[in-house]
Each structure stands twice: as structure tokens, then as C-alpha cells.
Amino acid sequence: MHMQDIETDAADTRVRRAERRDGARLIEMVRALAQHHGDEATLTPKALERDLFAPGACAAALVAERGGKIVGYAVLAISTHLHWGRRLMEVHHLFVEEEARGAGVGRHLVAAAVAEARRQECGQLLVSTHPDNVMARQIYGAMGFAEHPSTGCRFKLDLPATGALPAGWI
Numbered sequence: 001m002h003m004q005d006i007e008t009d010a011a012d013t014r015v016r017r018a019e020r021r022d023g024a025r026l027i028e029m030v031r032a033l034a035q036h037h038g039d040e041a042t043l044t045p046k047a048l049e050r051d052l053f054a055p056g057a058c059a060a061a062l063v064a065e066r067g068g069k070i071v072g073y074a075v076l077a078i079s080t081h082l083h084w085g086r087r088l089m090e091v092h093h094l095f096v097e098e099e100a101r102g103a104g105v106g107r108h109l110v111a112a113a114v115a116e117a118r119r120q121e122c123g124q125l126l127v128s129t130h131p132d133n134v135m136a137r138q139i140y141g142a143m144g145f146a147e148h149p150s151t152g153c154r155f156k157l158d159l160p161a162t163g164a165l166p167a168g169w170i
Helices: 020-036 045-053 105-119 134-142
Strands: 007-010 013-017 060-066 069-081 086-096 122-127
Touching: 013 105, 020 045, 020 060, 020 069, 020 086, 060 105, 069 105, 086 105, 105 122
Parallel strands: 086 122
Antiparallel strands: 007 013, 013 060, 060 069, 069 086
């Protein structure tokens, strides 16, 4: 996904497009987010390159800096509601280091995501949080997001790197 250079400066927070040189720091923050959710991140530098920086990347990332240090990030992915002829952008990850929380860093990341969604001609920006995360729900509501409960059932099919589809599939 191609993303123009976005820079949002406010007070001492700067949001910009992530670059390859930010890879190690992004991986650290992805691991911190996964740990926060009780998960273990298995992201590798190779997968990060494929998904964020290589030609044909499926997502893009923003980083927030304070005092020259990266303290947060957002990962953006575009999909489509083809039957409505409308693109939508999902904030797939939104993370701010604990010491930078409460300083508006997350709001700056979301504002930059809104700017990018508009540039990419998206009609919606989606963000999600755990239902028990009352603070995040309040913040998103205050920013103008409306709760959008999921409808229908979603299914997944794990695809092994090699091999055939499960027996009886076809």
C-alpha cells in the first residue's frame, strides 16, 4: 500500500510514515502490544518488510515520536465494500508506550490515519478495541467514532505454507 509522506506535528509529538530504519523499534512495540493482550508476537524482520515496506505491501505504518524517540505506532490496512463502491481503512494496530500515554499521542496517530484514509479515498475508518476497554471506547466515542457491532459470523481457514487442502475439502 503506497502512502504519501504524512507529518503531523503538535506540541512535542510528531507523526510520520514508518520507514525501514524503524523496523526494529516497530517489532519491539508489536511485541509489547501482543504481551499486553496475553499473546506472543512471532513477527520477524522479513515478515515486517513484506507487509509494510516491500512492493505490494498489504499495510502501512505510522510512527509517533516525542523528543526524537518513537513512542507509538499505528498500522493501516485498506479493504473494500465493493458492492457499495467504497473503500475502508482499518487501524489494525494502535499502540502507545505506557510512559507516553495520556499525552495525546494516540489522538495524533488517529488524526494522521484519518488524513491518510481521506487521501486514499476511503469512506470509513475502522478501529477496534476489547469490549472491556472502557477508556478506549470513551476516547474513540469522543473522537466521533460510533460503535459498530460486528454482524454475522466470520470464519477462518489456516493455510499451511505447503501441502494440500484438508481432506474432503473439494
